[in-house]
Amino acid sequence: MDENPRAELRRRADVDQAARNALDPDAMEQADAENLPWLKQVIADHGWPGRSAVGEDGAAAAWLLVQHADRDPAFQRECLGLLTAAADAAEATKAQVAYLTDRVLLAEGHPQEYGTQITGRDRQWVPRNLRDPDHVDERRAEMSLGPLAGYLAHFAEQGSPPPISIRCPHCGERVDFWPPDTGEESAAECGGCGREIRIRMGPPD
Numbered sequence: 001m002d003e004n005p006r007a008e009l010r011r012r013a014d015v016d017q018a019a020r021n022a023l024d025p026d027a028m029e030q031a032d033a034e035n036l037p038w039l040k041q042v043i044a045d046h047g048w049p050g051r052s053a054v055g056e057d058g059a060a061a062a063w064l065l066v067q068h069a070d071r072d073p074a075f076q077r078e079c080l081g082l083l084t085a086a087a088d089a090a091e092a093t094k095a096q097v098a099y100l101t102d103r104v105l106l107a108e109g110h111p112q113e114y115g116t117q118i119t120g121r122d123r124q125w126v127p128r129n130l131r132d133p134d135h136v137d138e139r140r141a142e143m144s145l146g147p148l149a150g151y152l153a154h155f156a157e158q159g160s161p162p163p164i165s166i167r168c169p170h171c172g173e174r175v176d177f178w179p180p181d182t183g184e185e186s187a188a189e190c191g192g193c194g195r196e197i198r199i200r201m202g203p204p205d
Contacts, residue, residue: 016031033071043079067103070103077108110131114145164179168197175197185198
């Protein structure tokens with residue numbers, strides 16, 4: 001492992017973003033699978049990669065990689081503590097803490113705090129399960145984030161969210177759904193056989 005992993009952090013973040021910008025699920029899965037053990041080793045060897053150690057870009061890259069380490073929620077929870085301490089020491093940003101907090105809370109089956117994690121519903125971008133929506137902007141301001149409406153408008157400017165598509169278990173026709181949140185259920189009628197198909201998002205394992 002390099003004494004200073006800044007260049008490799010940046011390279012891996014570039015690969016991560018290229019896969020996501022291309023909307024390539026296989027590339028995203030491969031990048032995440034390769035980044036997780038590498039990042040765990042970096043943190044074991046060096047601690048959290050803060051600004052003074054790996055620069056502003058390296059610290060942002062470390063946050064990005066752990067943000068996408070969804071296959072290991074316990075590691076994300078561990079990193080949230082390290083990232084929070086880093087932000088308290090001006091080695092990371094409050095906004096990064098907010099994003100990872102929301103990611104961890106949703107993975108653990110709890111409402112998010114800051115509305116950073118969004119999904120598509122009825123052709124609109126909306127926050128996933130959100131605690132106390134009436135006061136979310138106050139919480140966002142505390143983490144150096146702008147109002148939620150502006151955040152959602154930014155995504156809307158890039159286009160409407162697509163539904164997810166699954167095959168009907170009865171006839172094999174494609175059926176489009178808006179993804180349900182944890183503990184919720186979505187229903188759609190199959191255009192092939194006319195049956196109602198339901199999917200439910202259960203709590204994480």
